[in-house]
Amino acid sequence: MSNVTEAAANAAEHAGPTAGEYIVHHLTHLNSTGHPQTSIVDFSVINLDTLFWSISLGLLTIFILWLAARKATSGVPGRFQGFIELMVEMVADQAKGIIHSEESRKFVAPMALTVFIWVFLMNAMDFIPVDLIPLLWQTASGDHHAYMRVVATADLNAALGMSLGVLLLCLYYNVKIKGAGGWIHELFTAPFGSHPALYPVNFAMQLIEFAAKTISHGMRLFGNMYAGELVFMLIALLGAAWGASGATGPMLFVGHVLAGSIWAIFHILIVVLQAFIFMMLALVYIGQAHEGH
Amino acid sequence: MNLNATLFAQLIVFFILAWVTMQFVWPPIVKALDERAQKIADGLAAADKAKTDLANAEKKAVDELKKARESAAELRAGAEKQGTQIVEEARAEAARIVSAAREAAEAEAGVAAQRAREALREQVATLAVAGAEKILRKEINAQAHADLLAQLKSEL
Numbered sequence: 001m002s003n004v005t006e007a008a009a010n011a012a013e014h015a016g017p018t019a020g021e022y023i024v025h026h027l028t029h030l031n032s033t034g035h036p037q038t039s040i041v042d043f044s045v046i047n048l049d050t051l052f053w054s055i056s057l058g059l060l061t062i063f064i065l066w067l068a069a070r071k072a073t074s075g076v077p078g079r080f081q082g083f084i085e086l087m088v089e090m091v092a093d094q095a096k097g098i099i100h101s102e103e104s105r106k107f108v109a110p111m112a113l114t115v116f117i118w119v120f121l122m123n124a125m126d127f128i129p130v131d132l133i134p135l136l137w138q139t140a141s142g143d144h145h146a147y148m149r150v151v152a153t154a155d156l157n158a159a160l161g162m163s164l165g166v167l168l169l170c171l172y173y174n175v176k177i178k179g180a181g182g183w184i185h186e187l188f189t190a191p192f193g194s195h196p197a198l199y200p201v202n203f204a205m206q207l208i209e210f211a212a213k214t215i216s217h218g219m220r221l222f223g224n225m226y227a228g229e230l231v232f233m234l235i236a237l238l239g240a241a242w243g244a245s246g247a248t249g250p251m252l253f254v255g256h257v258l259a260g261s262i263w264a265i266f267h268i269l270i271v272v273l274q275a276f277i278f279m280m281l282a283l284v285y286i287g288q289a290h291e292g293h
Numbered sequence: 294m295n296l297n298a299t300l301f302a303q304l305i306v307f308f309i310l311a312w313v314t315m316q317f318v319w320p321p322i323v324k325a326l327d328e329r330a331q332k333i334a335d336g337l338a339a340a341d342k343a344k345t346d347l348a349n350a351e352k353k354a355v356d357e358l359k360k361a362r363e364s365a366a367e368l369r370a371g372a373e374k375q376g377t378q379i380v381e382e383a384r385a386e387a388a389r390i391v392s393a394a395r396e397a398a399e400a401e402a403g404v405a406a407q408r409a410r411e412a413l414r415e416q417v418a419t420l421a422v423a424g425a426e427k428i429l430r431k432e433i434n435a436q437a438h439a440d441l442l443a444q445l446k447s448e449l
Binding site for chain 2: 037041046050055109157158
């Protein structure tokens with residue numbers, strides 16, 4: 001697989017990549033091995049591009065929030081201050097409606113705010129032209145086949161990593177609120193009732209529920225962003241073909257501009273919506289951990 | 294779509310970012326928001342209080358004005374009454390003085406008239422005696438006719 005891709009890359013060096021090669025190249029992570037990952041699961045590999053963008057945007061999130069927190073006074077707020085406070089209020093209200101323990105909200109509400117802005121910023125990397133940062137990186141690194149993906153949430157690892165974090169919080173609050181015994185009791189008696197014959201069924205249902213919540217939580221974000229990124233690449237391909245195709249060339253150019261504009265505008269909605277959904281689901285799942293079945 | 298160690302790195306970053314926000318971002322912003330809400334509530338309460346205070350002050354001012362007007366009217370009525378009384382008294386005094394003066398004048402005039410009448414009576418008696426002397430061409434003893442003369446005098 002790796003050799004095939006490299007062979008294709010070598011061939012592309014002379015003739016320009018085919019559409020398939022272009023897409024595959026853009027969907028390959030810059031990882032610690034320097035080659036595309038071959039196995040589905042390999043924990044010895046780490047995606048450097050995802051980590052770089054995720055940590056950079058995470059720090060940017062914290063920096064933006066810290067800017068507002070530093071100047072926070074009870075006086076008249078400026079526009080920036082007001083905007084951050086608006087989001088804080090929004091998240092605080094949502095958290096208050098879903099999680100009734102004030103003690104838990106001290107951590108969960110700031111977590112939700114961070115996740116919302118962080119995921120939004122990671123998603124918003126989609127608005128940067130798909131080839132711009134990879135091209136800059138290839139120029140800077142001197143390797144014209146260097147891999148670089150800029151949308152961290154379009155990496156399943158990042159999305160599932162965050163949803164696993166939410167799962168851990170759910171388990172923590174389950175034990176904290178219900179006690180270890182109470183939670184284990186619930187694992188075996190809910191949702192069907194406490195009869196010894198139902199214990200295995202209940203436990204299986206609980207495991208399925210936790211797995212389904214976590215995987216759907218991560219997969220939803222990943223799927224939306226991955227698909228969005230892919231569409232941007234297809235639109236880029238559409239425009240890239242305009243010079244070579246004679247009379248239909250200008251049509252392709254117009255198509256690129258039109259489709260690119262429409263998809264980018266529509267994607268603004270998806271970017272914000274997916275960040276909001278991810279935050280809301282995190283709150284809902286953690287809220288469920290506070291309540292008995 | 295391959296899974297690798299990025300999963301765990303992202304998991305750790307997730308908790309670190311959430312922790313930093315909880316520690317350094319959330320509390321000051323929420324505190325500022327609560328304080329501002331309190332400030333606004335205080336401001337609104339103060340505005341309400343000022344409004345009622347103003348209404349009370351206006352009512353009080355109207356009352357004071359009414360009271361002042363009433364007392365002024367009362368004062369004027371008193372003054373008018375007193376003025377009338379003073380005028381009445383002065384008029385009565387004047388009337389009394391006038392009447393006293395008239396009485397005195399009348400009395401004086403009466404005395405003077407009396408005196409004039411006395412004098413006239415004297416003169417008439419003398420003239421009568423002289424007339425009678427001339428008519429009778431004889432001496433009349435004044436002593437002998439004094440009674441007659443006195444009688445005549447009182448009849449005048």
